[in-house]
Amino acid sequence: MKKIWLFIAFTAVLFSCSDNNRNNNNPNIPNYSVNAYLDSNLPTYNNLKYVSSPVFVTGYGAKGIIVMKTGEGTYNAFDAACPNQAFNSCTAMTIDGIYAVCSCDKTSYNLYTGLGGQEYPMKQYRVEVSGTVVHVYN
Structure with a gap:
């Protein structure tokens, strides 16, 4: 019985250390602090009211951030730096519908x-x- 409780405690500690987000350890993109508040009532961020209408926001992250409403009350936010290229070799990714396209290798990211x-x-x-207000942070 003691072994079962020990296993349960170990498993609980193991999973409590995980945040269920994808691993952001990418050697190509520096870690910049991001703390952006985007009000969808402002004309610049108005597309955030609509599903599948991404917005490019400069001044945050490594090369800007791309934010998109994915459903009712749910959003995704990604850095606009090409994830599989050296940081200084490419310009910021561009938006093409629901994809971000890398300027170097033309890879499309969903x-x-x-x-x-x-x-x-x-x-x-x-x-x-x-x-x-959509708050994007790390």
Whole structure:
């Protein structure tokens, strides 16, 4: 019985250390502090009111951030730096519908998943919503 409790305690500690987000340890993208408040009532961020209408926001992250509403009350936010290229070799990714496209290798990354069929996915940030304000942070 003692062994079972020890196993349960070990498992609980192991899973409590995980945050269920994809691993953001990408050697190509520096870790910058991100703390952006985006009000969807402002014209610049108005597309955040609509599903599948991404917004590019400069001044945050390594090369800007791309934020998209993915469902009612849910959003994704990713760094606009190409995840599988050296940091200084490419410009910020561009938006093409629900995809972000790398300027160097033309790889398209899905803004619902951050995946693009390469070694590293897009660097993802946390998102919280309060009323019309979308808070993107790490």
